[in-house]
Amino acid sequence: xxxxxxxxxxxxAGIAPRWTEQNGAEREVSAESLRFILxxxxxxxxxxxxxxxxxxxxxxxxxxxxxxxxxxxxxxQTVVLPVAAQARSPVELTLxxxxxxxxxxxxxxxxxxxLPAFDRPGYHTVHRDDGDFIIATAPxxxxxxxxxxxxxxxxxxxxxxxxxRSPQDGGIGxxxxxxxxxxxxxxxxxxxxxxxxxxxxxxxxxxxxxxxxPSTRLFYNPLHADxxxxxxxxxxxxxxxxxxxxxxxxxxxxLRQIDWPAAxxxxxxxxxxxxxxxxxxxxxxGQARAALDRALAEATPLLRSHAVFEVLHAAQLRRxxxxxxxxxxxxxxxxxxGPAVAAFAAEHATEVEYQIFLQWLTACSYGAAQSACREAxxxxxxxxxxxxxxxxxxSHAWSRQHEVLGGLSxxxxxxxxxxxxxxxGLTTFSPRGLAASGFAPFIETLRASLRHVxxxxxxxxxxxxRLWLVPEGASAxxxxxxxxxxxxxxxxxxxxxWRHGAIVIGEDLGTLPxxxxxxxxxxxxxxxxxxxxxxxDHGYIAPEHWDAGAAALTTTHDLVPTAGWWAGSDxxxxxxxxxxxxxxxxxxxVLWGAFEQAGVAEGERPAPxxxxxxxxxxxxxxxRTPCTLKLLPIEDALGIRTQPNVPGTTTEKPNWRHRLDGExxxxxxxxxxxxxxxDLGPPRPEG
Numbered sequence: 001x002x003x004x005x006x007x008x009x010x011x012x013a014g015i016a017p018r019w020t021e022q023n024g025a026e027r028e029v030s031a032e033s034l035r036f037i038l039x040x041x042x043x044x045x046x047x048x049x050x051x052x053x054x055x056x057x058x059x060x061x062x063x064x065x066x067x068x069x070x071x072x073x074x075x076x077q078t079v080v081l082p083v084a085a086q087a088r089s090p091v092e093l094t095l096x097x098x099x100x101x102x103x104x105x106x107x108x109x110x111x112x113x114x115l116p117a118f119d120r121p122g123y124h125t126v127h128r129d130d131g132d133f134i135i136a137t138a139p140x141x142x143x144x145x146x147x148x149x150x151x152x153x154x155x156x157x158x159x160x161x162x163x164x165r166s167p168q169d170g171g172i173g174x175x176x177x178x179x180x181x182x183x184x185x186x187x188x189x190x191x192x193x194x195x196x197x198x199x200x201x202x203x204x205x206x207x208x209x210x211x212x213x214p215s216t217r218l219f220y221n222p223l224h225a226d227x228x229x230x231x232x233x234x235x236x237x238x239x240x241x242x243x244x245x246x247x248x249x250x251x252x253x254x255l256r257q258i259d260w261p262a263a264x265x266x267x268x269x270x271x272x273x274x275x276x277x278x279x280x281x282x283x284x285x286g287q288a289r290a291a292l293d294r295a296l297a298e299a300t301p302l303l304r305s306h307a308v309f310e311v312l313h314a315a316q317l318r319r320x321x322x323x324x325x326x327x328x329x330x331x332x333x334x335x336x337x338g339p340a341v342a343a344f345a346a347e348h349a350t351e352v353e354y355q356i357f358l359q360w361l362t363a364c365s366y367g368a369a370q371s372a373c374r375e376a377x378x379x380x381x382x383x384x385x386x387x388x389x390x391x392x393x394x395s396h397a398w399s400r401q402h403e404v405l406g407g408l409s410x411x412x413x414x415x416x417x418x419x420x421x422x423x424x425g426l427t428t429f430s431p432r433g434l435a436a437s438g439f440a441p442f443i444e445t446l447r448a449s450l451r452h453v454x455x456x457x458x459x460x461x462x463x464x465x466r467l468w469l470v471p472e473g474a475s476a477x478x479x480x481x482x483x484x485x486x487x488x489x490x491x492x493x494x495x496x497x498w499r500h501g502a503i504v505i506g507e508d509l510g511t512l513p514x515x516x517x518x519x520x521x522x523x524x525x526x527x528x529x530x531x532x533x534x535x536x537d538h539g540y541i542a543p544e545h546w547d548a549g550a551a552a553l554t555t556t557h558d559l560v561p562t563a564g565w566w567a568g569s570d571x572x573x574x575x576x577x578x579x580x581x582x583x584x585x586x587x588x589x590v591l592w593g594a595f596e597q598a599g600v601a602e603g604e605r606p607a608p609x610x611x612x613x614x615x616x617x618x619x620x621x622x623x624r625t626p627c628t629l630k631l632l633p634i635e636d637a638l639g640i641r642t643q644p645n646v647p648g649t650t651t652e653k654p655n656w657r658h659r660l661d662g663e664x665x666x667x668x669x670x671x672x673x674x675x676x677x678x679d680l681g682p683p684r685p686e687g
Contacts, residue, residue, distance in 0.1 A: 003031055005051050010034045012058045013043055014431065014483035016466075019413060022511065029480040036471040037480055040405045041432055070438030072136045072491040076117050078106065079135055081126065085113035096122025096137075121498050134438065138491035141524030142504040144549070145629040148379045148454075149191065155623075155630040155680040156192025156380065157185050157637060160557065160644050161224050162211075162258060162656065164664040168228075168236065170245075170270065171252030171263035173659070175226040175365040178382070179372040180665035181634075186376030188668060189681040193373060194383040194457060194505075194631055196557070198224055198366065200306065200395065203355075204314035205324070206264030210656055212387045212459065213426060215394030218448045219306050220366065222358035223267055227274055229368035230361055231288050239273045257657040275357045295360040296353055302444075305336055305399040307355035308345045313395075315344075325393035336399045366452040373454070377684050380503055383455035386445070388463050389426030397427055403441045405430050408469045410460075411476045415510045418648050421468075421476030428467060431484045443492060450500040461506030461525065462516060464489045490523045497524070503629075505551055509533065517547075526551045529627060531618055532559060540594035543624035552627035554618045554636045557644040561633065562618045563611035564641030592617075598624055612672065615639045620679050630680055634660065637673055 007017045010029075015037055018028050038045040043054035066082040073079045085091075087107040094100055095118075108114030118124060118137045126133040145154065164177030182193045199214030201221050211221070227236050240246050245266060252263045278289050299307075309326075312333060316323040323329060332340030345352055366382075373381030389410045390396045397404050404427045411423035429441055449456050458464070465486040470479035497504050506520050508527040520527050527550040534541045546552060555561050560570040566588060571580050588605065592614070595601035600620035606613045615636055622630050635642060638660070646653040660667060668677065677683075 002048070002051070005048075005055065006031055006034055006045060009043065009045060009051060009055045009058065010038060010480075012055070013038060013041055015041075016481040016483070019481055021414060027477075030478060033471055033474065033478050033480055036474075037408065037469060037482065040408045040469075041430060041482075068436055068438035069131055070134045070136070072138060072439075072488050072495075073118065074138050074140060074491065075119060075121055076140070078117050079115040079137075080108055081113040081115070081133055081135075083113050083128070083130075083133070084111050086111075087114075089113075091115060092127040094125040094127065095120070096124055121495055123495075136439075136443075136492060136495055138495040139498045140494075141522065142494045142497035143501055144524050144526065145191075145380065145503050148501075148503065149628070151628075153626075153628050153630070153681075154189075154191040154379065155632060155677075156190050156194060156378075156383070157181070157634055158194035158383075158553075158557075158631050159634040159660075160196040160211075160656070160658075161198070162196070163634075163644070163658055163660045165253065165659060165662065166226075166664055168240065168249060169253055170249040170267050171255060171258055171659075172223050172260075172267060173664070174224045175362075175369040176228060177664035179226070179229075179369040180663065181667060182369065182373045182378065182381070183376045184665055184668045185677075186373065186378050187684055187686075188674065188677040189683050190677070191378045192380040192383050192455060192629070192631070193378070194455075195385065197385040197387050197459075198362075199387055199390075202313065202394070203268065203310050203358075204317050206261045209258075209260045209264075211385075213424070214387055214390050215309075216306060216396035216399075217387060217390055217445050218302065218396065219359050220362040222271060222362050223264060224365070225271070225358065225362040226365040226368065227271075227361065229365040230291075231274060231278070232286070235277060236274070239277050240270065243269060243273050245270055245273075256659055256661075257654050258659060260657070271358060271361070272354065274361075275354050278357075291364075292357060292360060296356055299356050302399070303356060303359060304345075304352065306395045307352045307359070308336075308341060309395040309398055310355045311348050311351040312341070312344060315348075326398040327393070334398075336401075363452065370452045370454065378454070381454035382452070383457055383503070383505065384449045384453040385457045386449045386459060387426070388460040388467075389424070389428040391425065392427040400441065403429055403433050403437065405469065407472045409472060410463070411468050411470045411479055412460075412510060413468055413476070413479065418476075421479070422648065423470040423474075423476040423479070428463070428469075431482070435485065435488075439488065439492060442489060443496070446493065446496040450496055450502050453502060455503040455505065456497075457505040457507060458493075458525075459507050460510075461508055461520065461527075462510075462512055464493070464506075465513060465516060465519075486519075490519075490525075493525070494523060509556075521547070521549050524549075526629060528553060528556070529625070530554075530556055530559070531562075531622060532565070535590075539590055542594075543598050543621055544626065546625035546627055548626040548628060550627055551629045551631050552622040552625045553631050553633065554615075554622055555633055557633065558647050560643045561635035561641055562615045563636070563639050564643060566606075566611045566614045567608050567641060569641045570643065595621060600624065611641075612639055616676060616679070619676050623679050632676075632680060634667065637676055638667065638670075639672065639676075 010017050035045045044050040085105050089105045091103050106114045121139045124135045162173045164173035166177035197211040198220050199217045200219040202208050370381050409423045410426045414421045466481045466483050468479045469482050504525045506525040529546050529550045530553045592605040595617040601617035642658045645655045
């Protein structure tokens with residue numbers, strides 16, 4: 001087998017055959033990895049014959065856009081469709097919104113149908129005798145915070161939903177806490193509240209609770225539902241009392257760290273009892289019962305498929321606790337459209353309806369929390385977090401098997417988070433599959449995340465351009481970069497941003513391609529500028545030199561908060577011979593010096609345990625930047641040391657479990673917290 005042809009095929013398929021380490025050293029991707037990735041892309045490369053056939057397929061340039069009858073464009077640019085047409089031919093259009101129009105085609109290259117530029121964004125339809133063609137026409141860039149705030153700077157908070165306490169939450173934070181924190185933050189002048197991912201996990205497996213490892217990104221985690229947003233409080237109290245849940249709910253609510261298995265089971269008991277009460281024939285459900293009936297009647301096939309997966313997954317785990325992945329199920333149940341699954345769904349119709357109820361209740365709760373943000377005066381409101389992929393064992397990968405890359409895991413090459421690289425156990429969309437499907441899965445995912453918010457944070461936004469993909473079972477070092485159709489994806493992000501009036505933030509930390517941050521800026525996607533990373537070999541970058549279009553942060557959920565960093569709470573004894581305590585002492589001096597130079601601190605450097613002055617200075621530092629939007633993690637607003645997540649660990653650290661002290665609605669009442677928020681912006685006038 002010719003390695004030259006293999007690498008030639010890899011390049012043509014968008015796989016980089018080599019990559020550069022952080023230290024500048026070049027690494028070659030092994031032939032084995034290239035063959036594995038090519039096969040996952042639908043391009044077999046196991047034999048010489050496979051190579052020749054796959055190379056011919058790629059070089060033939062099969063126009064996937066023509067097959068899917070879908071293309072993208074920008075406003076103000078002529079549109080070329082991969083179909084033949086004579087110049088000056090009449091072309092019938094239906095613009096997004098329903099307006100009909102006839103235009104004349106223009107002189108095009110090689111006889112292709114060329115249309116005059118559209119002057120407004122939208123999903124426009126070209127009508128032809130051989131079938132309609134959709135043109136997703138994007139604006140020049142995304143909606144930005146400057147657009148929403150008249151060019152003025154503003155700020156927001158960032159919080160993990162599960163960490164927020166509210167009455168009767170039973171030990172897991174929900175949208176009641178989100179709404180309570182949002183109202184108080186808005187009163188202090190905040191225009192946004194960034195929250196952790198709300199993606200659906202696994203109802204039958206409460207030990208899998210990482211919000212960044214979803215079963216699907218198209219639906220929500222019912223554990224975050226707020227029943228009081230939809231149901232009468234009297235009904236909630238009655239159900240809790242009747243089921244005898246109150247004492248255990250109170251006990252779990254007092255814990256400093258979430259007991260996910262116990263709290264999930266209890267929460268599910270409550271939600272199940274509410275479902276049954278709502279459907280009771282005594283009419284106690286009132287308007288909520290009628291709304292639920294409408295939701296059941298209007299449930300989409302995709303929602304029903306997710307509901308069936310949840311019920312089927314639970315049944316499979318009861319049969320065999322090792323049947324975690326649908327790939328290990330009996331063959332008839334691995335086919336979501338097969339007769340065995342249809343029969344199972346019919347037999348468990350009430351259970352399927354219960355799952356739809358959970359999604360309806362969570363969606364209503366989500367919308368109510370965003371309404372609370374906007375009613376309190378926030379320009380943006382909630383900023384959702386979109387995970388980079390989905391669990392290959394989950395709902396999406398089961399119900400849409402043709403859309404995902406089987407056998408590959410999204411990850412990252414070595415960087416400052418992990419010297420050995422990372423493999424996150426997540427799958428993602430196939431770039432070739434996206435093109436063949438008219439990018440429908442990507443559009444659906446964007447809309448699901450934007451439906452109830454005013455902004456979106458795209459985790460690992462570099463994934464719109466390229467992803468580090470690792471063959472299943474291999475080391476992260478055995479991965480390779482795979483290119484994605486970035487211009488098309490960015491156009492769709494801009495279009496959905498415009499349609500929803502929502503800002504877009506991209507998590508652009510770690511190893512990035514040259515010029516990628518410039519591309520984000522042009523697209524109107526706000527990158528992240530995190531204080532601890534904004535430094536050179538000579539010290540910290542002065543605040544006035546930060547990127548105005550990016551969002552400024554003191555820290556992130558993957559870093560120890562500022563107080564913890566200063567105190568060294570993240571430092572642990574090691575046997576590597578490195579004086580980590582000494583390095584941290586030096587770094588404290590460098591940071592304090594930067595604060596003094598920026599005019600946000602003065603006097604002697606505080607001792608490691610004296611963290612409040614450092615937190616205050618860090619907040620004033622990002623406030624001095626020209627960044628239009630500042631996002632302050634709640635941990636730094638409160639001046640605490642608790643790190644939500646330690647990358648590269650699972651059970652070694654209490655990741656995604658920490659709860660904040662005090663109810664969400666009172667977290668910002670402390671005078672120190674008020675002063676910190678005042679450094680970012682003035683309180684909002686009452687009324």
